[in-house]
Amino acid sequence: MSMIHKTATEMAQALADKSITAVDLTKQHLDRIAAVDGDVHAFLHVDTEGALAQAAESDAKRAAGETRSALEGIPLALKDVLTQKGVPTTCGSKMLEGWRPPYDSTVVSKLKNAGVVILGKTNMDEFAMGSSTENSAYGPTHNPWALDRIPGGSGGGSAAALAAFEAPLAIGTDTGGSIRQPAAVTGTVGVKPTYGGVSRFGLVAFSSSLDQAGPCARTVIDTALLHEAIAGYDERDSTSINAPVPNVVAAAKRQEVKGMKIGVIKELMGDGFQKGVLDSFKQSLDLLQEQGAEIVEVSCPSFDYGIAAYYLIAPSEASSNLARFDSMRYGIRVGDDGQRGAEEVMSATREVGFGKEVKRRIILGTYALSSGYYDAYYGSAQKVRTLIKRDFESAFNLADVLVSPSTPTTAFKIGERANDPLAMYLADITTIPVNMAGIGGMSLPSGLSADDGLPVGFQIMSPAMQDDRMYRVGGTLEAALNDKLGKPIWAQAPELAVK
Amino acid sequence: MAAISREEVAHLARLSRIEMTPDELDHLASEMQLILGAVARVQEVAAADIPPTSHALPMTNVFREDVTKPSLSPEDALSGAPAREEDRFKVPQILGDAE
């Protein structure tokens, strides 16, 4: 019986009941990928051999009574920005075409230790820079809800894999919304944990002070299970939080919000937001209120400067983080004809290896850090960051969690904003402040937009180190929506043509 | 807002070691103009008395003990090298001086 439309929790039960083996479960997903990924293009690399070997090991462990975690044997799609030893890791870039890392990221080590089966690496905007996955050097991913639309970015591949039932779990990374915005436009769940909650060791850096890896799934509880599997202190990451992982699974299961104050951020609901998105958001607020929460309005004026600050800080850090790609030690090398020196070969390689958006941001970042401009640009942006933190602090004095639509619109068409960087950047207006302050943020499905039938995401934000709060509210909203609609939103995705 | 010239972009491309075509430089100059125009507004609120934030969560003194752990084998270290000679990375001739 095909299990691909089940949740990870249901699959785990089936494995425990022995109604299916991990190998068969993996095969079902590999078959699904083969059947639909030609259209969706969520995956850059499918590790058939590796996945089946992991699945076989999982079955062996289970038979020996040694299940390693609640997710033993569950298949997962991994965003191609995390290193996995011996498996191609491209970060969606030509620069790393063919590169097989000699080491596992901490996230991958933890997944392997938990018995999770890694199916393959998913597509993404090049080096995590983008909001649509159109910046991938290997072609865009298509939103399973409407193949002519973007799946969000930069982690469109992971979100699409979930929505297309190619995997029940996925890992994404989020610097300015790259987990939450794709989750929103694909009708799935994605969480950016508190900064430092998940190790960045092995996460190819885009903007170091903002990057965070996070769990993605179709349900809040599945996401929570994955969160607990990958989070935790790592001595190899100096910015890792040295404290126990919050009990997010327990929080997700509570399904009640009585007495909680939910703060609606005034500045994240305004112009440019699609009507269908705002309507769906308000309906979800009403649902939460029915569940016993109190809705309050809060104001965070500095959020108006969030995009501007983000598009200074992130490119600046990126310009430095991407300097290592110089063709000397790994990655492609171009123009080495024996006649040209190292600098020329470096420059020729970087010209060809990096795509437009990446080059744009490197130039922008280099400028913002240059002598004479540092104070006006990077320096000022870091001050806006302080203001954003302060606004969150004040807001969290008035509410237990803060909410907003996850992104202003539903999935736009592929190509629609590709030539308008500023328009593209606006997709992150709601998600960026969360990264700037380092707090936790979740997007879960809120409903389908009345104007185009496409998924809308509801964003929940919780204070730093209190990730459990967003799971509590998210779990409650999800249950309430399932009751109201009769079936989960992700189950309403249109059938994909099967090859 | 100061205009950013094609020359400045060319300088930035050199600083970033990216060999851009003249076309690219032209396009980039106008895009940069646009983007900088949009992001410059951070200066509006960046008052002198506001401290900058470079780390999301305040942490200090994260150290490790001075003990050695196994390194990568040279095979692994060089596994991605575009060119190698025995156990060294082979790179095109380095012309400038080290810092």
Added chain:
Amino acid sequence: MALNYDQAVAKYEPTLGLEVHVELNTNSKMFCSCSTVFGAEPNTQTCPVCLGMPGALPVVNAKAIESSILIGLALNCSIAPYSRFARKNYFYPDMPKNFQTSQYDEPICVDGYLDVEIETDEGPQTFRVDIERVHMEEDTGKSLHVGGATGRIHGAEYSLLDYNRAGIPLVEIVTRIVPGTGKYAPAVARAYVTELRDILRSLGVSDVKMEQGSLRCDANVSLAPIGSGKLGTRSETKNVNSLRSVERAVAGEIVRQANRLEAGERIVQETRHFLEESGETRPGRSKETAEDYRYFPEPDLVPVAPDAKWIEELRATLPEKPSTRRKRLQEAWGVSDNEMASMVNAELLDTVEATIALGAEPARARGWWLGEISRLANEKEVHPNSLITAEQVAEVIALIANGELTDKLARGVVEGVIAGEGSPREVIDKRGLKVVSDDGALMTAIEAAIAAQPDTAERIRGGNIPAAGALIGAVMKATGGQADAAKVRELLLKHLGQG
């Protein structure tokens, strides 16, 4: 008519600035746990972190922090209550990340000083060298250039990189400008680096071997016409690999700059390289425009805030300053400045002190080390310490003191130890070098000598004491030099009625 040094300093006032890089002797690297052992096979001491691989993250070595603080305290610096790492961005193949993790505007130690004493025409004079900062950074890999002639690009030319050294902790010590040294600038520079080296050695934080690169010096020199009150443009000279080179490089730059100024040419602010053979400097092969390092706070590391208690604990472990120790020893031994200087210059102070600590009489200890042993060492072109130990020398001196050896015999013993024949006692046995002090044996020899020279013996009986020399000589010859000459004289004179 080119100016020579004396002429140059008669017209121009030099201003000095010195930057010294110290390679710390920690077991592991600055930001990763790779070994730092010198001389390992290429790329056997590397990992994703020090290779700058995508996804790798740094973690600070606690011992490096401790060493840096010790250095700062020994140099009378204030330890910053809050200091940060920063990225220094520039491209060079020996730098895996194409940025160096260093410190910028928040170094760990600031505002110290070091007093150095030099010999001037007016006697010893002390110069205070103000220290602006001490900060931490990491070393680069090593490149080997292979192929055709330098300066030209031909088919076969390329470079080979070994990253074993990349990431080894470096501490940079930067002086403020040192004015008012006049013609003594080269001597002050040398004295500063020497004293600094001795302090670092006494702290045990580095093996400070200039020839191996664990202590590197860059000298900044500028000239201005005497009495002008202005500061000239400075040049920076690198590749100064010995104390003597420091002195020569500064002198060479003074001469070069003076001649340029005389010719009406301006001094270019540039980096130059010191050439050992000629003592001259040549310009570096660098870019025309100054590099913009685009410093910004290192997002992957958190600030260092050493608490006052820890700093005081470290301060309590500071060893006696080398200059204080030298003064103390000089007083204790009652030796002249010249004798002190001889020991210091020959790098034998520690050894002499150790020998004396083992009971040797100070003058004897000095005499042996600076005399016979140094002579033999110079012949073999090695340092005296590699020929014989303080223990062995102390033993020999003790044997002289108790009469078992004469000075002459002792020389033979020392020669034997150096030749590897064993310990002093073993050499004495093997070579039969013991003093003949048995009165019976001596009398036999004395009587034989008297019998062979009866006239001489008569003259001695008659009161001609100096004549005893001939008979003593005969006895010495007969005993192969192993008789105690003083004893022979005593017995002889007594025997002949003159004792």
